[in-house]
Amino acid sequence: MGPDRIVWMSSGFQVLQTSESGGRRAQLNLPHRTVETPVFMPVGTAGTVKAVPQDVLESVGAEIILGNTYHLYLRPGHEAIHRMGGLHRFIAWPGAMLTDSGGFQVYSLAQLRKVTDEGVRFRSHLDGSSHFFTPEHSMDVQIALGADIAMAFDECTEYPAERDRARESLRLTMAWARRSLDHFRAHQHEVPWQAEFPDRRQSLFGIVQGGMYMDLRRESAEQLVEMDFDGYAIGGLSVGEPRPLTLEVIAEILPLLPKDKPRYVMGVGYPDEIEQYARLGVDMMDCVLPTRAARHGLLFTSEGRVNIKNRQYAEDMNPPDPACGCMVCRRYSRAYLRHLMQAGEPLAATLNSVHNLAYYLGIMQRVRETLGKDAAATGSNAAVPA
């Protein structure tokens, strides 16, 4: 049995082909560009995919990158960015962007925050100053930044979490999802580029939580679908749980999400994981791993992981990945990359990151090709009106 030919259409999302395993080849039409999915999104928290210039991101095939509400609010400030024309213009990135809501920081900055129903009080990791984030505030910041996609303000539940804790955390996330959506709908026209693209609109995605409790997860998905977001994310994964469990949650929840809207698994993963999830029907993923690991000397290659700092590469004049055609592998040797790491040269971070991103994006490219070989013909960069 070949892949079925059912095509799902929605405002900004066209599913071109769906495979037997559930994987979808689709196009996501966003205000700043059309993104081919399944897609991997490099993380650019503070307005930069660390160590990689924007033009290089483009040349390795990045179509959409992330920014972070919390970090950009603290510095340089969302209002300043709005005054400068929005995040795209500020960072000179004409492609698509997505901003995370700050929900992950509720998790990662656990030592620096206090959560109440109303919102979260953070102590800035930069200067210790106090800041109160509510769903409404997160929306205001994300609208001011003006990414193509904003995320609901959620609480990324830690692992392990007792059932009561996960339920309470989910209750908060669901209430915040409602408030996020209401505030977003009332203010989404205030994006900095609205005058430039009057017929395009920013999207808001809801985030499924529920810890590792499948019934809570299901409940979360159902409630979010009821609220009718532009897309749906599965959050709270890869926070330390066993990998089979991650897969179980994804496989269980994906079918509950609308087929005609993008599905995004947040914060994953290793190369084999993103391929696996994409073939299962995940349309979007993001992860700091390719860039962070790169800065730490870990390269992902067709031959597996290569810790380029290892002595064995000291005089290895082979390319980092012989099977890779990226601009780094075409030009530089393992020996040189190791030398740059050893010497603490900033170029090491750049070259390693470029390779890893090229590798990740190459994986997704291949997955897209095998999911729908004839999909490209329908491709178009025209944005679809709301």
Next chain:
RNA sequence: GCACAGGUGGCCGAGCGGUUAAUGGCAGCAGACUGUAAAUCUGCCGCUCCUUGCGAGCUACGGAGGUUCGAAUCCUCCCCUGUGCA
């Protein structure tokens, strides 16, 4: 030549009579990293052996002696380095 100050494990540098194979830092070796408080963090880092253990032995704080139950730490002589004065 005289006067000070010094000579500590690959390097820098603590220790100044006993939990010292010797604090730290760097360098080195390896590991971790999953909606970025991360160019970070963790482990190892004198030699040998094994029953791999808060194991055994050996060697070590410029050199040689000495004092002491015990010395990198105190004393004597010698060698060397830096600074100042001749």
